[in-house]
Amino acid sequence: MEPTSLSGLPSGVGEALEAEGVAELYPPQAEAVEAGLLEGENLVAAVPTASGKTLIAELAMLSAIERGGTALYIVPLRALASEKRAEFERFEEFGVTVGVSTGNYESDGEWLATRDVIVATSEKVDSLIRNGAPWIDDLSCVVSDEIHLVNDRSRGPTLEVTLAKLRRINEGLQTVALSATVGNAREIADWLDAALVDSDWRPIDLRVGVHANGAIDFDDGSRTDVPVGDPPTDDQTAALVDDALDTVEDGRGGSSLVFVNSRRNAESAARNLARVTRRHLEEAEREELDALAEEIRSGSETDTGESLAEVIEAGAAFHHAGLTSDQRALVEDAFRDRLIKCICATPTLAAGVNTPARRVIVRDWRRYDGEFGGMKPLDALEVHQMCGRAGRPGLDPYGEAVLLANDAEQSEELFDRYVWADAEPVRSKLAAEPALRTHVLATIATGFASTREGLFEFLANTLYAEQADDDRHLRSVTDGVVEYLVANEFLERERDGGREALAATSIGHTVSRLYLDPMSAAELIDGLRAAGGGGSAASDGTDTLDADGVRYAPSEDPDEQADGFVTYGRVDGDGKGGDGERSDDGAAAAAAGDAGIDLTPLGLYHLVSRTPDMYELYLKSGDEERYTQTYYEREAELLGAAPSEHEEVRFEDWLASLKTARLLEDWATEVDEDRIAERYQVGPGDVRGKVDAAEWLLRAAETLAREIDLPEAAVTSIRDARKRVEYGVREELLELAGVREVGRKRARRLYEAGIASRDDLREADKATVLGALRGRERTAETILENAGREDPSMDDVRPDASAAAAATAGAGTEEDEDGQSNLGDFR
DNA sequence: GTCAGGATGATCTAGACAGCATGTC
DNA sequence: CTAGATCATCCTGAC
Structure with missing residues (x-):
């Protein structure tokens, strides 16, 4: 099936896709089209990562737009929202407009209503519904990415309830759900009244194997020797990373992604692997990496930043939630640019933005879990997601995912548990108190239900109801939660004739809109x-x-x-x-x-x-x-x-x-x-x-x-x-720090130089300001302008030395509780 | 006296959504 | 209370 033969898309889209290199739809995509994707039919696509899920979503949304509708694309992470926006914006030449709405990045509400495609996180969509965003009613297509996350204990229920609400608001809403390959895709499709495309097909082959005793055994029966014991590659991971770098395509060695189970391990593994990657660098790369390291150092002067900079200089990196978003983005970009040869990551990366590698190494397959009481094996679904990161489209002939085992016995266990195993079925986690606490309140506050029975009727639209044999458990938890909400005066019971009705109190409405857990x-x-x-x-x-x-x-x-x-x-x-x-x-x-x-x-x-x-x-x-x-x-x-x-x-x-x-x-x-x-x-x-x-x-x-x-x-x-x-900042800097471009450090310097307020900024001697800002003219001008000064120009102004001195002295104004460790502190 | 290297014991354990106001793809 | 890797500390034995 060729893209140009598709009907129902904005004119020119087929040709544009062809120009992008889509000569023919992938089999799962074609199957989706045959199932009525372009005619507004509901669809669940359970296919591996990087096998064209995004195009399925795009085809659905574009055809919906062509029919005069608008589409909503739900993502699980804020970082993915911007990634998707960038991807969808390539259709702007066909008049398709894109907007994003997440917690930290919000296009103006009214402006959003004029967009054809809106990308948002599931929580944000839930919040928009609670706050009555008008355009929600007019949607004609919703795409839910990574829907297998309804399995997640903490955030899954929100996605589940949000989809149920969207479909309730708009009966004709086309629902397209994209999922990793899971054990029970059929069940999800039944829940959403959708056709199912369930496929293992991938555009790039993936070989999965287990490394033990100096060799990788692959799932296709082949075996590759990767001997261990030659320092500095004297451990399994190092040997595998080294080996990947030795397989050179178009002049550069293959990159690796190593998954470990803790931040500390990520950092120490990166240090270890830096010794390997260092040997594969060319002079030009070394220089670029030095520049990157410098950028990291200037961004955050912490131990974490310093050790990240050190490994980056050698072409390696670590990646976990202790990094700032800037640092993470920098690492991801440099890895995609093939500058960084190896990332050691906690699961942040498995579910995050797209960072494919030639070889994925799953080093740790157990992770500490307090509830479980010890080291718990990862879910097969999770390991499959990690493995799915192997294989860079257009670069690698195939991707390789390697699990590490100590011996033949463990190798067998890993094959059984992960390589041959299907992913676990997705199970709704809705019937838990924390989830229901917030969703029961919101459901009533936004008018989806106004009685106990109404609540159950609404909850019958969820995956939980699809899966549960009976709803006694759900009912009992719900009843308990209602009691809690009434006792805390978020809900009140009203006698409406013979029936008892539930209504949100004024505080209850506020709590629902604030998106707080009650x-x-x-x-x-x-x-x-x-x-x-x-x-x-x-x-x-x-x-x-x-x-x-x-x-x-x-x-x-x-x-x-x-x-x-x-x-x-x-x-x-x-x-x-x-x-x-x-x-x-x-x-x-x-x-x-x-x-x-x-x-x-x-x-x-x-x-x-x-x-x-x-x-x-x-x-x-x-x-x-x-x-x-x-x-x-x-x-x-x-x-x-x-x-x-x-x-x-x-x-x-x-x-x-x-x-x-x-x-x-x-x-x-x-x-x-x-x-x-x-x-x-x-x-x-x-x-x-x-x-x-x-x-x-x-x-x-x-x-x-x-x-x-x-x-x-x-x-x-x-x-x-x-x-x-x-x-x-401390209290005295509040006003200064409110000026744009003035953060905690600049505010403190200005204050120590005798400038304490916005007015001071407008009136102050320019030499003083410039001195306090360490002679940075551009910065000083911008700040004065932001403070509302008429004549911000710093031409011919020389920084005042005493102001500079005061500012520097003031920079160390922190309290010191370690006492003796800081004898130089004269205060 | 010193120091490598082993035994023992202590320590620690993944991730990341929301509001609101501004300025930014 | 559950597990396993890593790290700090102590101890041993060889020189």
Whole structure:
């Protein structure tokens, strides 16, 4: 089937595809077309990675657009959204417009409505539905990429529910779902009332094998010797990477992708393999790599950045979530450009953007899992996804995926478990409390259901219902969740004649729209109420707003306390307990004495850190004592009642949150990034992640504080705390850091040079500004312009030396808690 | 006295979505 | 409490 013979596409598209090199549709693509893809039929395509799934999606969307409709493309990761946008934009010459909507990158809402194709993450789509984005109603085609992720415990249910909602809103909606090859594609197709294309076909051959005893046994029966024992390739991985580099096509050796099970392993393996890749570099490559390393170093002065730079110089790299998104993108691009010869990665890369390699090496096939209680073998699906990264279209005659085994016995096990095995079936994870908590609330708040029965009727459209023998379990979890939501006043029961109806309260609507886990919202509300809505921190002493003794204790309705599950996270008592005394029974004494607890940044950071929407920091050895100590010292700042120290698990969580809060506080007091990374033993990417999450949650907290009528001073405290994490500065720099192009470092330099505000920037002596900015004229001009200065030009201005000196001295203004380790600190 | 190298014990463990306001493909 | 790799530390034995 040739692309030009397809009907129903915008004119010229067929020819354009042909020009791209699509002479003939791949068999699965042709099968999809025969199943009515171009006529709006539903379709599930379960095919291997890189076998033309994207074209299937494109054909569906283009034909929908040709019929006058619009399409939505749902991706699992933000990084994939931009990748897909770039891909789809090649159809702009046919008048097809593309827009993206994700959490951190949003095209204007109205503008989006004019796009033909919108790319969004599943959470964003869910959020858009909750917030009533009008264009959702007008969609004619939805494509869901990587739909096997409904199997994911934490994020799968959202995709499942979102698809159910989209299909409910618009009965005629064409649904196209793309999946990896899974055990039960038929079931997914049945759920979506779709035709099924289930195929193992690939455009590039993939050979999968197991390496043991110096040779790879491939699934096609062939065997390749790759001896081990010749330093510096004296381990399996190194030997295989070396071997791949020896197979030269068009002048360059084959690249490898190594999957390992921890960040530490990724970094140490990269160091090890750098010795191998280094020997395969040419002079020109060496220079380019040096430039890349330099870019990494200038981007983030952390240990992680430094060790990444070091291995990059040798043509290797590691890749995991501790890297910033910049660092990751840089590594991915350089690998695609064939400059980096080998990446050692955690599973970030298996599900992420497209980074094919000549050879994939699955070094570790077990990973620690706390719930499982030990090292758990990876799912076959996961390993298949990794292996699917082997084979670069147009470069490799075939891809090779190699699993590593210690001996013949293990080799056999790996063949059975992964090489010959089919991927596991996808199972809905919807019937779990955390998932239902948020989706039940949203379902009612957005009017998809208004009674208990209505809820079940809606949930019958999910994959869970398709798979479950009966819905008793789902019903019982749902009932429990409804109780929880009612007890926390997110939902209320109404008598409507004889029937009992469910409706979202005003707060419930807010929580749904904020996209918060209701449990996070409950935690935030309880914490804020327990604080008594005191004025802002000692900064200005205006505590007048709570002078009337207003205390925001929770309601004392005894019914609410009947069930531990229902009242989880609520604060008992009347808020008149002793002065911040710790309560040993978990009740009472939440609020402090007469002055009320101020909302300090640390208190707020701790509050947001203990919500389920914040990923927990791990307590390492020694942390338990360290943060117990911190807890005693700063107990008065923390909001709400601490769990008793005897409740070990909950108390540990409390300390872990305190650790996160301290990290955020460090960030908000201008502690250097590398210092933070070292102190908490995290990567720069983790710091950014924590800061982003805190920013988001504090914004939500601000809205909730208004909703529950806390005094304006409390709202202001929250906003200031939020801005301080957002910019990473102390209070006095908030205004400066709000100026575009002024970050935490420049703000501090300007401040030390005597410039403290936007007005100062407009009025200040230019020589001072230039001096503070270390003589960078372009930067200084841009900043002055952004601050609204009439005459930003720096022509003929010479930097003021004393300002430069002050700025430099001020750059080290961080608190030092290590004390003796820093004798040079004269402050 | 020193140092290589083995035995023992301690330590640690993947990932990443959302809001909102601006400026950017 | 579960597992396994890695790393720090201590110990041994050879010189």
